[in-house]
Amino acid sequence: MRSYLFVLPLIYLFLTACSNGNDLNIDDEPSDENKNSTYNNPVVPTSLPDPTIIKAADGYFYLYATEDVHNTPILRSDNLTDWKLLGTAFTNETRPNWEPNGGIWAPDINYINEKYVLYYSLSVWGGGNTCGIGVATATKPEGPFTDHGKLFRSNEIGVHNSIDPFYIEEDGKKYLFWGSFFGIYSQELNDDGLSIKPATTRQVAGTAFEAVYIHKKDGNYYLFASVGSCCEGANSSYRTVVGRSENLFGPYVNKNGEPMLENHYEVLIEGNDKFVGTGHNSEIITDDKGSDWIFYHSYLRQNPNRGRVLVMDQVHWVNGWPEITGQSPSTENSLPVFE
Structure with a gap:
């Protein structure tokens, strides 16, 4: 998703990192009797927009975000709630440069062919015709990442505002989904995941959406996306939404059977x-107890200058649909279980 670079959250993040050995902790610690069983939101009270997360071979979780921290921040945790800032995916010398002055937005981390593969958007604000999606790889989740350049630009693929990539495999094939308010589309990739197969573009959802993520569960596919304005502080109207399908490419529908292609x-x-x-939202992560967890970003209504802080909530499955308790962020919640 599109992003301005927030100076105040950036300063705060590095002050926080330096003050406690790079551990990024929550604002309000739970009481002594609850601190071993609950966590508070935001999980990280500094700007980490558009989170993507993976559990790596070393057993740790790694989180990447839009570069309010220049060159794309990488954080690590063993429990989803205590995060340490490790560094960045790129340096000033190695960062993608095929879109001059472009920001690296909305990364998507994956493990493909024994490499960590980071898809990313590269854009300037308002550059919907020339923005696009690129890819970088690393042998370790903490990097360093080597950029392989762009997969496509908006004006090359024929989809305006081509940002917000999401990778998924199905029946031995590799696909990239993407889009931002001009339709959600899919594109087949070659076996290396580093290039596209021509003439395989198809639309799967309408023009109300961006930030696609697809989760497969019990034979159904769930397309998560965002609607509304992302980046207006306390005036933002951003919301997380979902539709369901029996097929990866749709049709995705709401509970009344109305299609996401019609918004x-x-x-x-x-x-x-x-x-x-x-x-x-990020990928859904399942803890050792079988509970599902999802990350997303949000402004603090009373302190929007913090930027888009990192929030985590449990996903409950009710009658075949995902739900968040209260349909809004929790303040305090039970901890994920990792043995």
């Missing part, structure tokens, strides 16, 4: 008294 959806997460602008 219908179910609301999963929206703001409340504390949080506003809740969107661009």
